[in-house]
Amino acid sequence: MSRDLVLGYQDGHSPLHRIDPLTKLIALAGVIVFAIGAPVDYNFWMLLGLFAIAPFSGVDLRTFLRPWSVLIPLWVPFILLPPVLFHLQRGMLGLANDTAHLSLLGQDFAYSRYGLNYGFKIAARGSVIGIASLLVLWTTHPRDLVQSMVQELRAPYKYAWAVFLALIYVPIVQHESQTRRYALDIRGVRYRRMSLRGLRLLAIPVIFRSLRRGFSTALSMEARGFGVSPRRVFRHDLHYPLHVGLIRLAVVAAAILLLGIAIASGRFAVMAQS
Amino acid sequence: MSAALALAPPVSAAAKTPEQGERGKAARADGERLGLGAVDFAFAEGEKTILRDLDLSIGAGERILLLGPSGGGKSTLLMLLAGLIPRIIGGVVRGMVRLDGIDTNRVETSLADFSAKVAIVMQDPESQITCLTVEDEIAFALENFGLPQSEIMARTDEAIARCGMAEMRDALVYTLSGGQKQRVAIACALARRPEVLILDEPLSNLDPVGSALVMPLIAETARREGSALVMTAHDFAGFADLFTRVVIIAEGRILADGPIREVLRDVALLREQGLEIPLFLRWAEAMLGTAMTEAPLSLDEAIAMVHRAGISPTLPPEFLPPPPTAPSDAPALIEVAGLGVSFGRREVLHKLDFRIRRHEIVALVGFNGSGKSTLALTLAGAIVPSSGHITVAGVPYRYRRGRQVGRGETPIGYVFQYPEHQFLHESVAAELRHGRPDLADAAITRLLGEIGIDDPACHPYELSGGEKRRLGVRATVLLSPSLLILDEPTYGQDERNRVLIEQDMLALHRAGTTIVVITHDMDLIYRMATRVMVLREGKIVADAPREVFFGGAVDLATLGLAEPPLRALHRALRKV
Known part of the structure; x- marks a missing residue:
C-alpha cells in the first residue's frame, strides 16, 4: 500500500526533469533572492510565471494543487496577525493614522491597514518561494542533486548526503503520517490536526517513528560502508550535452537579472539599514 | 583491520575471568571468518545480560x-x-569477538x-x-x-x-x-x-x-x-x-x-522452546518416535525414513485435514461493486466486484505489491476509492473531505502490518482499555500475561516486534468487532505466539466475527480460512471456498502460491 506523495520527487521526463540539478538550484536561488528583495507587485508576476512553468514540470494538476491546502491555512496567521499586532503597537511603529475598522457579527474590529498589506506581502513572497522549491523538489532526483553537489560544487559527500537524506525523509515522514491517519480513522479516533490532542495522536508517534527510522537508516548506512572511503564513487559520471550548458548559462543570466531587479528596487538597502 | 592496530581495548570491551578468556581463544577454528569466545553482552554496565557466555565459530x-x-x-x-x-548500538561486550582471527575487543577495529x-x-x-x-x-x-x-x-x-x-x-x-x-x-x-x-x-x-x-x-x-x-x-x-x-x-x-x-x-x-517445527519433522517424529535417528529435511525424506523403518505411513489425528466448511447462506456483510483505487496516475485496484458473507474467514493472498493492503484499508474505510461502492451491513460507505463517514453500527477492527501505527496510548494497559474501559486491573494483567507481556505500565513502543504484534491483535480482538481485518498477523512470530494469535482469531470467529486476513502463511490459510481470494496487479484472479481452492481446481503455482505443508503431506501419502 502506498500513495504518491506530494512532497517527494515525482518521476518523469518533463523539460524541467531534464534540466540538471545545479541549474535548477541556481534558478531557485535567483527566485528566492528576487522574492525577498523585489517589490511585492513583482512577486505576483513571479507567481504567475511559476504557474506558467508548472505544466512543463510533468506534475499532474492534482499534485500541483495539493500543497495549497497546506499553504493557504499557513498564510492565515501571517495575513491576520500583522494587522492586529501593528494596530496594537501603532504608537511605537508610527502608524497612528493607519487604523481601519471592520464590522463583523455586530462587533467593530480595529486593524492596521499597513499590517494587512504587510501580511499579504509575506504570503505572496512565501508562495513564490514555496512553489519554486516544490517545482525543484518534484523534478530533481535527490541522487542527481547529491552527485551534482559533490562533483560540480565539490561539496564533501557526507554533507551532500545529509541533504539527500533530508529530501528523501520528507516523503517518508509523509507516508508515516498518512498510515497513522488511516489507523486513527479506522479506530474511530476523532481529532483536529491543529489541536494539542491531534498533535499528540498524530505528530508525536510519527516523529518518534521517524527518529527511530533515522537511527535505523544511519545504522544501515554505516553497516554498508558509508564513510569508509574519503572519496565516494558514483556509478555514472555526470555528462551533460551542450544544450544543458547553454540552458545553465541562460539560467545564470536570468538569476543575475532577478538579483539586479531586487537590488535596484532598493529593498535590500532598506533591510540593511533597518 | 584498521591501520593503527592499537592495543588499547575499546570502551565497550571488558575483561573476563582468565578461564573464560582461555576458552574463548581455544574456540577458534581454522578457516574461521567470525567467532565468539565466552561472550557476554549487556546494553549498559549493571543492566540485564542479554547474551551469556556464547562460544561460536563461523567458518x-x-x-x-x-x-x-x-x-x-x-x-x-x-x-x-x-x-x-558495540560500535553503533553501544553496550558492554565481554569476552572475545573474532573477525578473521583478530580479537576485536583487544585490537581497535x-x-x-x-x-x-x-x-x-x-x-x-x-x-x-x-x-x-x-x-x-x-x-x-x-x-x-x-x-x-x-x-x-x-x-x-x-x-x-x-x-x-x-x-x-x-x-x-x-x-x-x-x-x-x-x-x-x-x-x-x-x-x-x-x-x-x-x-x-x-x-x-x-x-x-x-x-x-x-x-x-x-x-x-x-x-x-x-x-x-x-x-x-x-x-x-x-x-x-x-x-x-x-x-x-x-x-x-x-x-x-x-x-x-x-x-x-x-x-x-x-x-x-516454542519454536516452529516443520510439519514433516513433526510427522516423522509421530511416526518414528525414538527410532528417528536423524531429522529429515524435507517431506520426501521423512516419508522415505518411515518406509526404511518398515512402518506404514499413516495420518495421526493432529495431521488430519481441517473439517470441511459448510456452504454459507449467511447474508453479505460486505458488498463491493466496481471498486477502483488510484494513487495519482497509478491504478492500484481495478474494478473489483465481490461479496463477503457474515462469519466467513477470507484469506487475501497474492504477490507482494498486488494491492492487498490497499484493498484491506479501503474495506476498512481508510482509503477513499476512486470508483465503485462499498456497502457494509447494508449501509453504503459515504465519504466527505477525504474521509469515510456514516459507517453505521458495524465496528471494524484492523491489525496493521506494522502494529506501531495503531497504538494510541502511553501504556500497554491503556491500549487494551481503549474501547474497553470496563476491564479491571486483574483482567488486564491476565490478558497481558497470556501474550507474554509482564509490565502493564510499559509503553507499547518499548515492546519487541513480536510483542507489539500480539498486543495489536489482542487489543483489537477485545473490541469484538463485527469485521476483523488482519494484515500479516503471524509475521515474525514463533510457534508459541503464532498459536496464541490464531486462538484469538478463532475465538472471535466463533463469537460471530467475520475475518479478512492478509497472509503469506499457507498453512494458516489451509487450516483456518473458509474462502481464499487471490489478488494480482489489483485484480481478483481467483476466489473460491477453501475446499475448492485447495481441491485441485486452482493451479497454485500459476498464482504464485506454495502448497500448504499439510496438504502436501496428504497428497504425498495418497500417492504412497
Whole structure:
C-alpha cells in the first residue's frame, strides 16, 4: 500500500526533469533572492510565471494543487496577525493614522491597514518561494542533486548526503503520517490536526517513528560502508550535452537579472539599514 | 583491520575471568571468518545480560540456521556478529569477538573493518532503505566501497536480475510493498558478495514465490562466493536442506549447536522452546518416535525414513485435514461493486466486484505489491476509492473531505502490518482499555500475561516486534468487532505466539466475527480460512471456498502460491 506523495520527487521526463540539478538550484536561488528583495507587485508576476512553468514540470494538476491546502491555512496567521499586532503597537511603529475598522457579527474590529498589506506581502513572497522549491523538489532526483553537489560544487559527500537524506525523509515522514491517519480513522479516533490532542495522536508517534527510522537508516548506512572511503564513487559520471550548458548559462543570466531587479528596487538597502 | 592496530581495548570491551578468556581463544577454528569466545553482552554496565557466555565459530562456507524463541537474543547476536554492537548500538561486550582471527575487543577495529567483510540484512526492511530507487539502493554499498563503475553496474544488474526485480529497477522504494522492500534489502546484501552474510528473518514478509526465488539464490550466492551464511527464520520448512548447521539460542544462551540433522532430531527441545517445527519433522517424529535417528529435511525424506523403518505411513489425528466448511447462506456483510483505487496516475485496484458473507474467514493472498493492503484499508474505510461502492451491513460507505463517514453500527477492527501505527496510548494497559474501559486491573494483567507481556505500565513502543504484534491483535480482538481485518498477523512470530494469535482469531470467529486476513502463511490459510481470494496487479484472479481452492481446481503455482505443508503431506501419502 502506498500513495504518491506530494512532497517527494515525482518521476518523469518533463523539460524541467531534464534540466540538471545545479541549474535548477541556481534558478531557485535567483527566485528566492528576487522574492525577498523585489517589490511585492513583482512577486505576483513571479507567481504567475511559476504557474506558467508548472505544466512543463510533468506534475499532474492534482499534485500541483495539493500543497495549497497546506499553504493557504499557513498564510492565515501571517495575513491576520500583522494587522492586529501593528494596530496594537501603532504608537511605537508610527502608524497612528493607519487604523481601519471592520464590522463583523455586530462587533467593530480595529486593524492596521499597513499590517494587512504587510501580511499579504509575506504570503505572496512565501508562495513564490514555496512553489519554486516544490517545482525543484518534484523534478530533481535527490541522487542527481547529491552527485551534482559533490562533483560540480565539490561539496564533501557526507554533507551532500545529509541533504539527500533530508529530501528523501520528507516523503517518508509523509507516508508515516498518512498510515497513522488511516489507523486513527479506522479506530474511530476523532481529532483536529491543529489541536494539542491531534498533535499528540498524530505528530508525536510519527516523529518518534521517524527518529527511530533515522537511527535505523544511519545504522544501515554505516553497516554498508558509508564513510569508509574519503572519496565516494558514483556509478555514472555526470555528462551533460551542450544544450544543458547553454540552458545553465541562460539560467545564470536570468538569476543575475532577478538579483539586479531586487537590488535596484532598493529593498535590500532598506533591510540593511533597518 | 584498521591501520593503527592499537592495543588499547575499546570502551565497550571488558575483561573476563582468565578461564573464560582461555576458552574463548581455544574456540577458534581454522578457516574461521567470525567467532565468539565466552561472550557476554549487556546494553549498559549493571543492566540485564542479554547474551551469556556464547562460544561460536563461523567458518568459511558454513550455512548456519539460527533458531530461538522471540526475545531470545537472536537479533542481538546478529548485530554483535555484524559489528554494530558495540560500535553503533553501544553496550558492554565481554569476552572475545573474532573477525578473521583478530580479537576485536583487544585490537581497535572500526565498523568499516566489519562492513568490508560482513553484510547484514536486518529484520525490518523498511527501516534500512536509504535511497530512492531500487537501483540506487543496490548500488549504494558498492559505491561506498569505491568499486570501479563497471563492477558496480555489473553487480547491480546481476542482483536485480537474479532477485527478479527487473520491472521495478527504477521504482521508488518507498512505494513498494513490505515484501518487495525485503527483496531489495536481500539484493543489496548479495550484490556485496560478502565473506559473511547475516540475515535476520529475511523471508518473513515475502510471498511464497518471493521466498522460493530468494532462498536458493541466497544459498547459491553463498556457495559460489564461499561466504558463510548465518540466518534466523521461524518457518524454515521449505529450505531446511540448504543449511549445514543449526544453533539454538534462548534467553541469551546457546542451547544447541551442531549439524542440522542432529540438532533438529531433538524435537522435544524445539517444542520446549516454542519454536516452529516443520510439519514433516513433526510427522516423522509421530511416526518414528525414538527410532528417528536423524531429522529429515524435507517431506520426501521423512516419508522415505518411515518406509526404511518398515512402518506404514499413516495420518495421526493432529495431521488430519481441517473439517470441511459448510456452504454459507449467511447474508453479505460486505458488498463491493466496481471498486477502483488510484494513487495519482497509478491504478492500484481495478474494478473489483465481490461479496463477503457474515462469519466467513477470507484469506487475501497474492504477490507482494498486488494491492492487498490497499484493498484491506479501503474495506476498512481508510482509503477513499476512486470508483465503485462499498456497502457494509447494508449501509453504503459515504465519504466527505477525504474521509469515510456514516459507517453505521458495524465496528471494524484492523491489525496493521506494522502494529506501531495503531497504538494510541502511553501504556500497554491503556491500549487494551481503549474501547474497553470496563476491564479491571486483574483482567488486564491476565490478558497481558497470556501474550507474554509482564509490565502493564510499559509503553507499547518499548515492546519487541513480536510483542507489539500480539498486543495489536489482542487489543483489537477485545473490541469484538463485527469485521476483523488482519494484515500479516503471524509475521515474525514463533510457534508459541503464532498459536496464541490464531486462538484469538478463532475465538472471535466463533463469537460471530467475520475475518479478512492478509497472509503469506499457507498453512494458516489451509487450516483456518473458509474462502481464499487471490489478488494480482489489483485484480481478483481467483476466489473460491477453501475446499475448492485447495481441491485441485486452482493451479497454485500459476498464482504464485506454495502448497500448504499439510496438504502436501496428504497428497504425498495418497500417492504412497
